[in-house]
Structure formats: structure tokens, C-alpha cells
Amino acid sequence: MHRVVALVHPPQSTFELACAAEVFGTERRGIPPRYTFGVCAEHPGPVTTRAGYDMLVTEGLDAFDRADTVVVPGWLPTEEPPSPAVVQALRRAHERGARVVSICSGAFVLAHAGLLEGRRATIHWALADEFAGRFPGVLVDPDVLYIDHGDVATSAGAAAGIDLCLHLLRTDQGAGYAAHVARHMVMPPHREGGQLQYSAPPRPAHVDGSLAPVLEWIAGRLGEPLTVEDLAAYVGVSARTLARRFAEQLGASPGQWLLSRRIAAARELLECSDLPLDAVARRVGLSSATNLRRRFLGALGTTPGAYRRAFRAEPTASGR
Numbered sequence: 001m002h003r004v005v006a007l008v009h010p011p012q013s014t015f016e017l018a019c020a021a022e023v024f025g026t027e028r029r030g031i032p033p034r035y036t037f038g039v040c041a042e043h044p045g046p047v048t049t050r051a052g053y054d055m056l057v058t059e060g061l062d063a064f065d066r067a068d069t070v071v072v073p074g075w076l077p078t079e080e081p082p083s084p085a086v087v088q089a090l091r092r093a094h095e096r097g098a099r100v101v102s103i104c105s106g107a108f109v110l111a112h113a114g115l116l117e118g119r120r121a122t123i124h125w126a127l128a129d130e131f132a133g134r135f136p137g138v139l140v141d142p143d144v145l146y147i148d149h150g151d152v153a154t155s156a157g158a159a160a161g162i163d164l165c166l167h168l169l170r171t172d173q174g175a176g177y178a179a180h181v182a183r184h185m186v187m188p189p190h191r192e193g194g195q196l197q198y199s200a201p202p203r204p205a206h207v208d209g210s211l212a213p214v215l216e217w218i219a220g221r222l223g224e225p226l227t228v229e230d231l232a233a234y235v236g237v238s239a240r241t242l243a244r245r246f247a248e249q250l251g252a253s254p255g256q257w258l259l260s261r262r263i264a265a266a267r268e269l270l271e272c273s274d275l276p277l278d279a280v281a282r283r284v285g286l287s288s289a290t291n292l293r294r295r296f297l298g299a300l301g302t303t304p305g306a307y308r309r310a311f312r313a314e315p316t317a318s319g320r
Contacts, residue, residue: 001036002035003066004025004067005064005066005067005071006037006072007039007040007042007061007064007070008039008041008057008073009042009047009082010047010048011048011050012047012073013073013074013076014049014050016103016104016106017074019158019159020037020103020165021037022165023166025037028180034173038059038063039055040060040063041060042060042085044057044059050076061086062089067093069168070098072100072102072107072110076105078105081112082109082113086113087112090110091113094113094115097151099153099168100153101154102154103155103161104123104127104155104156106154108131111131111138117137118137120140120149121138121140121141126157128142144156145160146164146167148164148167162187210245211235211245214231214242219261222262223282231254258285262286263299265283266280266281266292266296270304270308277304280292289304
């Protein structure tokens, strides 16, 4: 039996913990159990949760010494570093050969322990900038649902913990076993696309008077075939000067910024309308459904059709 131990920390997020418990700790009829699941805390006893109740945890950090997989299911507040005892226990487990896994903000703990230095890692998209700023030696990838290095694995926010745990199940026990568990959970064994499709569309950054007029002008003309020269002519500067202002204030070229606005507008139409993909593409200046699919896949890691099925407020009659 593969022993999985989760580290709980007040105030513990019950959902992140449940992601691991549901995959590794639930016995299911017709599926032979291959894991044991338990929890531990730095200070055994009552542990407060974000759900308004306390958990009674009886095991301490020495539970790591008997674990095959250690899970850190979130860590709040993120500004609070783990204690030296937690860091040492994680390092000791990793050095012994245990797999160390984080769900959502649990990546902060793995980074404090030095287990992510020089490696790719992911985290909830809303925490990515904070995480990257605090751990510049970690290669943060906010686009994906999870990253598995074999000995260390990280997941994006909340429900992506289920994706990671099912992936680990598939790695340990094979695709058939993981598919049986996913079926019992009424979950897809593998979700399409990455994390960016779930993040909020980027908001316009704070800009000064030299760019504000052209950004407003762009917003009203997304369906037109705009070029950088068109934008520069509107504000009466050279294309090079405009590109420099975009880079300084928005961190992107005019073309990149225009594409991001078109993708954001397409997302809104896919969520709120029944327009065919060709019509959506034309309205946002991407010319055709084929080009929309290509740009959408490049930006969000999923297709417009899959995005609409996931985020449409009411199912469309056509199913497009």
C-alpha cells in the first residue's frame, strides 16, 4: 500500500485537502485499494479550517518518515513562511525518496524548502506574480494545470489539485485504474486545456495620457483590420515611438496588446452569446473561425468550442 500523508495548517482549506483525500483516501466498490491516506500537523490537536470547524489531528511531522507521498494542500496566509521544523521534515522526506506534492498555495511551502529551485512549477494564476516575485529562482508557469517532475509536483488552484492527483494515480497504477477512479468521481480523467482559460481576462493597465486615447480607440474598432501603422497615425507618432510607449507602460508590443484585447472580447462573446464561431471571429477582428481557433489555442490552451461549453451561462441550442 502506498502511504499518502497530507500536511494541514491553520486555517486549512478543506477543499484542497479533500482533493487529495477523495483520490487517495476513499475506498470504492469494485476498485482494489492501493493507498492509505492520513493527515498530520506540526502541532497535533485541533486545527482550524476555513469552513468554520476544527479538525482533530493526532499525528505530528514524524508521519512524513513513513510516507511515500507527502501532500501540502494549500498554505494560508501565503505571507507566513513554514517553520524550520516543517522545512526540515519536508527536506528529510524528499531526501529519503518520498514524492512531495503541492496543491495551489502549497507551492509556497515547497519553494521555502528549496525543492523548486531552478525547476518549473505552477500555482493558482492569481498567486503567480506574488510567487514569482518571492522565489525568482523558480520557473513559474501559470498556464498549466499541474507540473510533475517525478519527485516533486505542483498544481494550479483548487480543483486542479484533483487533476494532479488523478495524474499521479495514472502514473502509479496505470490509465485503467485512474479512469475507474475518475468515473466514480464523475470526473474526466484528464481535463482539456490549461489554467489560463479559467483566469480573468487581463484588465487594461494604468496608462498615461499618451496611450489612453489610442487604447480607447482600439476598443471601439476591434472588428477592423488594424495595423500598428494605423494606431501610430491615430496618435500622430511613429510606429517605433508607439511601440516604445506600449513596452514601457503595458509590457507588450502594440500587436500583442491588440491580440490580447481581441481574445478577451472573444471570450466575452463565447460566454454571453450564441453567435457562430465565424461571427465571433469577425466581430473581434480575427477574420475566420480557423484563425480564432488558432489564436485561442495559442493564448489559452483550449479551443473556442471547448471554452464555450465550459463557460457559457446557458447551453447553446446548436452546441457549437
